[in-house]
Amino acid sequence: MLTLEKRPHRSAFWTWAAPPVAVLLTILFGMVLFLILGKDPVIAIKAIFWDPVFGEFAFYYRPEIVKKAAPLVLIATGLAFGFRAGIWNIGAEGQYIIGAICGAGVALAFYPLEARWIVFPLAIVAGALGGMIWAAIPAILRIYFKTNEILVSLMLVYVAQVLITAFASGLLRSPDGHGFPGSRNLSQYSAAANLDLISGTGMHWGVVAALVAVLIAFFVLTRHQFGFDVRLTGQSPRAAAFSGINPNRLVLFSMALSGGLAGLAGIFEVTGPAGQILASFPKFYGFTAIIVAFLGRLHPLGILLAGLLMALTYIGGEVAQDNLQLPAAAILTFQGMLLFAILAVDTLTMYRLRRSRKEVR
Amino acid sequence: MKRRTLLATGAGAAMAAALGLPARAQAKTKVGFIYVGPINDGGWTQHHHENALMMAEHFGDAVEFVYQESVPEGPDAERAITQMCLGGANIVFTTSFGFMDPTINVAAKFPDVKFEHATGYKTADNVSVYSAKFHEGRAVQGFLAGKMTKSNKVGYIASVPIPEVILGINASYIHAKKVNPDVEFKIIWIFEWLNPAKEADAAKALIEQGCDVVLQHTDSTAPHQAAKDAGNVYTFGQAADMAEFGPMPRISSIIDNWAPYYIDRVQAVMDGTWASKNTWDGIGQGMVGIGEISDAVPADIKAEAEALRDSIASGAYNPFTGPLNKQDGSAWLADGEVADDGVLAGLSFYVEGIEGDIPS
Amino acid sequence: MDINPILLLAALMVASTPILLAAIGELVTERAGVLNLGVEGMMIMGAVAGYIVGHSTGSPLAGFAGAAAAGIGLSLVFAILTQVLLTNQTATGLGLTLFGMGLASLMGQGFEPALPVTVSKIAIPGLSSIPVLGPILFQHDAIVYLSILLVLAVYLVLGYSRAGLILRAVGENHDAAHALGYPVRLVRLLAIMFGGACAGLGGAYISLVRVPQWIDGITAGAGWIALAIVVFASWKPWRLIGGAYLFGGMTVLQLNIQGDGGKIFGVTVPVEYLSMTPFVATIVVLVVMSAGRAPGSLGKSFHASN
Structure with a gap:
């Protein structure tokens, strides 16, 4: 039987080899799945991984991948700080939704004022603040009452979901909506719209924010005292305490940071691609971002790549659905398998496989 | 390849160029x-x-x-x-x-x-x-509900508060009330179109509160199952005939009949005659179908219901014909006045007699 | 007022049973130190498997057995990944939900029920004729009783047996438990499997009793609620019943109030907001009972070399 043995150092080889090996494994399992479903496995895989980037209509899909990846990367980058320090914000989904509600609320309060230099920045600030406050709740409760932040932040996701449904048909409902729920379309309100900066590239302000966040996070983690504190706390909370790191401040900081970035993702989404506050406001970015954070090994550059890969499977999955009439559920299953494979193979960076021997102990 | 090269000149241009390419010979x-x-x-x-x-x-x-x-x-x-x-x-x-x-x-x-x-x-x-015009079908359902209820309590599982659903509630209430002045409507909003577990719970709650007719504007058959378990409760199929629950509890249904419209519009594309239009068709045009009224309904009531259906189909009768007041008692339609389609399409209030508020 | 409190409470028990079942399983898993966020995925697998097996054989017993097996099957994927390959539990659990929802949907496509399944109610002789309490508590189907018996069993095993002691030790501090010679991974494997079986049963209760039918996405978030209840109960089995009935009760009550004109004692209740009360209540409970501490090793990977 095989067992895992801890490596003294992270394996340089597997650090680079693990992701492609995992993708290859998923492709193999996925081909079996598609074969069982009676679809041509080669064409299906090509539709998912190749067509969106290099296929006939790549000119349309590439920007779409960028747009889909932006909120994932933005949220995951924030989460990575906390996760590294052992602070588990599982409720980014809620912070993302609240960010969208707050930002949209502020923007709509100004409607129809056409002063973009006032409306858009204020909406962004409101979105970030909303997400921050929503994330500060579990942080403060953890600091003062020792409640578990995983669970409080998760509970607040449900609350946020109820709120957005209520706001869509209540406070933020468009007066011109013929009685239908849903706010005004912010992407059609030029003072608040978050459109492509260069038309057709998919590069909206959210994408810019995601890239900036990745760069800043990279430098903070590797060069700045805060990054050092985070890493030390994650590796050894006791050593961190000895070195004078205030754990409470770290909790508040990293929760507020991740909440703020999630809120930003929300406001960029609602003023751009989504356009409206609706009960069906694009969901699950906050949860998917957790997956992206881990796929990217909590490293900003890794997260950037992981976010793009995740976005690719979404877009590619749709292409496969469109071209082969592959059921949507098959794509969900495939994404699950991809995640499992990446997580499993990633183990090889820290452990090696050994034939089991009697443990000397 | 042509498109790939175009991409170099800017994706926006590429998009426009791609769209401008002659349609493939099809x-x-x-x-x-x-x-x-x-x-x-x-x-x-x-x-x-x-x-x-x-x-x-x-x-x-x-x-x-x-x-x-x-x-x-x-x-x-x-x-x-x-x-x-x-x-x-x-x-x-x-x-x-x-x-x-x-x-x-x-x-x-x-x-x-x-x-x-x-x-x-x-x-x-x-x-x-x-x-x-699903509300035309709702009128027939309301008539049947008013006639069939013994407890005078009619349950209504509503989905999302939009005009179509509010119209349906009004249409069925008006016609139930007309044939049964003592009728009372109990309305539960579930804020979803399809959630079998919630629909089942809502149906059970209504039945436990004494409703013996349950109307639904949600999509699953779960309310029918709950009614079947309860025994003497009547239901109506929604969107599909749901005939598998007949003759009891399902006594009739509203069927969405889109196929003729789809055939018509695709044919228009083939012929090159397609033009933009706003279609809101009802029973008369065949877009709304009334499913077979089952034998659980006495023959005379069935005949009356069919007569109502036919008068709506022929255009002789509009389900929203005055005198009708709004919920707050203010006048809406004068005697004999018929509601305008434009008003109906954006309706956001209950008619007089319905209890409760529309969630907002 | 048309709300019948007796029927309301009885309905509340039925509505709460799926989440209670899933939650008792997750409680055991978490007490062993493992956070499996894939409850929703395991529940929906149980729902589809229970439906398929039940309606192929016509036997509710076979249906529920199939559901438990399916839940275990999916939980084993999680167990292998997190216990053998030491993957991160949070990410793996979220992945399990995606995977389970996709797979369940694929399994359910094109299935036509062959035989009817009836889960009959069992009136407990004597007890069921007690006024008020009888109809509320003692006129249910076997699974409702099973869910409560399971809670009792978990309470006894966790609190008063050696196996329970070991499981708690593993959950509190896996390194110490390992040093004492307890098989940490085996204990966790079994706890994860138990969680899978219970989640599967809970899912099947939805598709075979409560709704009963199979439709894509039928669990509609029940698995997430089950996770919430475990916290609400601060990992104590008895409180789980209270939590499950509070959550299940809130949905049933909410619908009943609406049916009754949206008023309680003449006061209009904003129903849209009522549905978020259980979650807020959970947070309040977490704050008030800060003693309700999570198992010490919850969510952390264990490797003998650490």
């Missing part, structure tokens, strides 16, 4: 459908899909039928619709209200493709909207 008409749920949801989407398949069967080799299921409303929808257009679709049906803005946005980029959006209100040169 022998077949490519017809696309965008669904909000999975095609086996047993409700709204399944019904659209079945009707789409009837359309595809009608045309046989002349059309290529493609669809995408479980498309979330919002930006994902815009992409799914674009994808279909890039794939060479000649006409795309988007079958959920939430696809309205995405449909309009994509339509602006593909002027040569025809779009048909279900249940919305925004049109364009290449975008038509279509919906059915």
Whole structure:
């Protein structure tokens, strides 16, 4: 039987080899799945991984991948700080939704004022603040009452979901909506719209924010005292305490940071691609971002790549659905398998496989 | 390859160029459908899909039928619709209200493709909207409910507070009240179109509160199952006939009959006669069907219900004919006055006699 | 007022049973130190498997057995990944939900029920004729009783047996438990499997009793609620019943109030907001009972070399 043995150092080889090996494994399992479903496995895989980037209509899909990846990367980058320090914000989904509600609320309060230099920045600030406050709740409760932040932040996701449904048909409902729920379309309100900066590239302000966040996070983690504190706390909370790191401040900081970035993702989404506050406001970015954070090994550059890969499977999955009439559920299953494979193979960076021997102990 | 090189000059230009390319020589008409749920949801989407398949069967080799299921409303929808257009679709049906803005946005980029959006209100040169006057069917249901209830309590499982649903509640209440002045409506909003567990709970709650007729504007058959378990409760099929629950508890149904419209519109694309229009058809045009009224209903009541159905179908009778007051008692329609379609399409209040508030 | 409190409470028990079942399983898993966020995925697998097996054989017993097996099957994927390959539990659990929802949907496509399944109610002789309490508590189907018996069993095993002691030791501090010679991974494997079986049963209760039918996405978030209840109960089995009935009760009550004109004692209740009360209540409970501490090793990977 095989067992895992801890490596003294992270394996340089597997650090680079693990992701492609995992993708290859998923492709193999996925081909079996598609074969069982009676679809041509080669064409299906090509539709998912190749067509969106290099296929006939790549000119349309590439920007779409960028747009889909932006909120994932933005949220995951924030989460990575906390996760590294052992602070588990599982409720980014809620912070993302609240960010969208707050930002949209502020923007709509100004409607129809056409002063973009006032409306858009204020909406962004409101979105970030909303997400921050929503994330500060579990942080403060953890600091003062020792409640578990995983669970409080998760509970607040449900609350946020109820709120957005209520706001869509209540406070933020468009007066011109013929009685239908849903706010005004912010992407059609030029003072608040978050459109492509260069038309057709998919590069909206959210994408810019995601890239900036990745760069800043990279430098903070590797060069700045805060990054050092985070890493030390994650590796050894006791050593961190000895070195004078205030754990409470770290909790508040990293929760507020991740909440703020999630809120930003929300406001960029609602003023751009989504356009409206609706009960069906694009969901699950906050949860998917957790997956992206881990796929990217909590490293900003890794997260950037992981976010793009995740976005690719979404877009590619749709292409496969469109071209082969592959059921949507098959794509969900495939994404699950991809995640499992990446997580499993990633183990090889820290452990090696050994034939089991009697443990000397 | 041509498109790839164009990309170098800027994706925006490439997009425009791609769209400007001459349409591929097509022998077949490519017809696309965008669904909000999975095609086996047993409700709204399944019904659209079945009707789409009837359309595809009608045309046989002349059309290529493609669809995408479980498309979330919002930006994902815009992409799914674009994808279909890039794939060479000649006409795309988007079958959920939430696809309205995405449909309009994509339509602006593909002027040569025809779009048909279900249940919305925004049109364009290449975008038509279509919906059915489900409330005409609700009037017949309300009549039956008023006649059949012994407890005088009628339950109503409502989905999302939009005009279509509010119209349905009003239409059924007006006609129940007309034949049974003591009738009382109990309305439960579940804020979803399809959630079998919640629908079952809502049906049970209504039955436990003494309702012996349960109307539903939600898509699953769960309320029928709850009624069946309870015994002496009547229900109505929604969207599909749900005949498997007849003759009891299901005593009739409203059937969404989209296929004739689909065939008509695709034919118009083939003939080159397609033009943008706003369709709101009812029983008379065949878009709303009244399912067979079962033997659980006494013959005389059944005959009356059918007469009501036929008078609505012929246009002789409009379910919203005055005198009618609003919930707060203020006058809405004078005696003999008929509500205007435009007003009905945006209706957001209950008529007099209905208890409770519309959630907002 | 048309609300019948007796019927309401009885309905509340039925509505709460799926989440109670899933939650008792997750409680055991978490007490062993493992956070499996894939409850929703395991529940929906149980729902589809229970439906398929039940309606193929016509036997509710076979249906529930199939559901438990399916839940275990999916939980084993999680167990292998997190216990053998030491993957991160949070990410793996979220992945399990995606995977389970996709797979369940694929399994359910095109299935046509062959035989009817009836789960009959069992009136407990004597007890069921007690006024008020009888109809509320003692006229249910076997699974409702099973869910409560399971809670009792978990309470006894966790609190008063050696096996329970070991499981708690593993959950509190896996390194110490390992040093004492307890098989940490085996204990966790079994706890994860138990969680899978219970989640599967809970899912099947939805598709075979409560609704009863199979439709894509039928669990509609029940698995997430089950996770919430475990916290609400601060990992104590008895409190789980209170939590499950509070959550289940809130949905049933909410619908009943609406049916009754949206008023309680003449006061209008904003029903849209009522549905978020259980979650807020959970947070309040977490704050008030800060003693309700999570198992010490919850969510952390264990490797003998650490």
